[in-house]
Amino acid sequence: MIPQGSHEAADAADSFDPLRPLLTxxxxxxxxxxxxxxxxxxxxxxxxxxxxxxxxxxPAAFLRRTVTRLCLDQIKSARHQRETYIGPWLPEPLIDEAEEDDVTLPLMLALERLSPLERAAFLLHDVFGVGFEEVAATIDRDAAATRQLAARARTHVRDARPRYKLEKEQGLQIANAFFAASRSGDMGTLGALLAADVGMWADGGGKRPAVDRPVLGFDTVMKLHRGLAVLFGKYGSTLVHTGTINGLPGFVTREADGELQTTALEITGGKIAAIYVVRNPDKLRHMH
Structure with a gap:
């Protein structure tokens, strides 16, 4: 005989599990x-x-509302933690996720600058297609205020949304070329790949060596990579995978300390405009 509680759990799971990917x-x-x-x-x-x-x-609306409210509570403590975070903060990398929306890494960083309610209104309505009445009920605001929150968010994140869609194959070719040039010390090829206003962000979280502030401008990024190329030549850096990372072309490497690292490249007009490196092992656990 199966206990009643087991039946309840199975029934709940049957209706919940199909929605789990969307809720996640x-x-x-x-x-x-x-x-x-x-x-x-x-x-x-x-x-x-x-x-x-x-x-x-x-059930989908009910659970989406429940998850969003739990996230809003979580953001309050997360913001406090990020105030004391060592070095640049980047979201945890997702590798080759299904392209079901256009939330790339630059947009996720722009979302971090929004208020929690602006973020929720924008994501639920503009990204996940939820009507304003449901969004309003979720964040406990009236529909007019919710529309204003989404409009403000839209204005703030406009520049972070890609104007032109990059062909996946072109992006991966540039990622492979960047890996080869940066690891071999081919500064001529590397320089030809970078935009004049390129920037680099590296998230080590105080757990692994990484630059503790953004590296901005062509000359500064090139100088950093000249130094890194010496280290790569001495200690090695192994390519594990080339693919998309949070919607951007990039690659996964195993570095000399045996740990994984992800590099995502924002590409504009055929040139690398931003380099995002995640080295914090806490953010790479799910990849193992």
Whole structure:
């Protein structure tokens, strides 16, 4: 005989599990952390388990609202943690995720500069296509205020949205060329790949060596890579995978300390405009 609680859990899982991928995407876009997103979704499942599910007319809307509210609570503590974060903060890298929306890494960084309610309104409406009435109920604001929140967010993130779609193959070719030139010390080829106003951000989180502030401008980025090329030549850097990282072309490497590292490249007009490197091992655990 199967205990009644087992039947309840199985019933809850049957209705919840098909929605889990979407809920995880919502949570990750809100939080920028794979582990925190999974925790929020699991907390939502626990609440779903204790809900009178027969009284819920639209489970997807109910659970999306639950996850969003859990994320809003989480953002408050996350913001405090980031005030004391060592060096630049970057979201945890997602490798070769399904291209179901256009939230690339630069847009995720722009979302970090929004208020939590602006972020929720923008993501739910503009990215996930949720109507303003439901968004308003989710964030506990009226529809007019919710529209204003989304409009403000749209204005703030406009420059972070790509104007032209980069062909995937072209992006991967540039990523492979960047890896080869940066690791071999071919500064001529490397320089030809970079935009004049290129910038580089490296997230070590105080756990691994990384530049502690953005490196901005062609000359400064080139100078940094000349020094890195010496280290790569001495200690090695192994290419593990080339693909998309948070919607950008890039690659995964295993560095001399045995740890993984991701490099994502923002490409504009055929040139690399930004380089995003994640070295913090805490942000790479899910990749193992």
């Amino acid at each position: 995407r919502v949570a990750y876009r809100m939080l920028g952390s794979v582990a925190d997103a999974e925790d929020a979704v699991q907390d939502a499942f626990v609440r779903w388990l204790g809900t009178d599910r027969g009284a819920v007319r639209e």
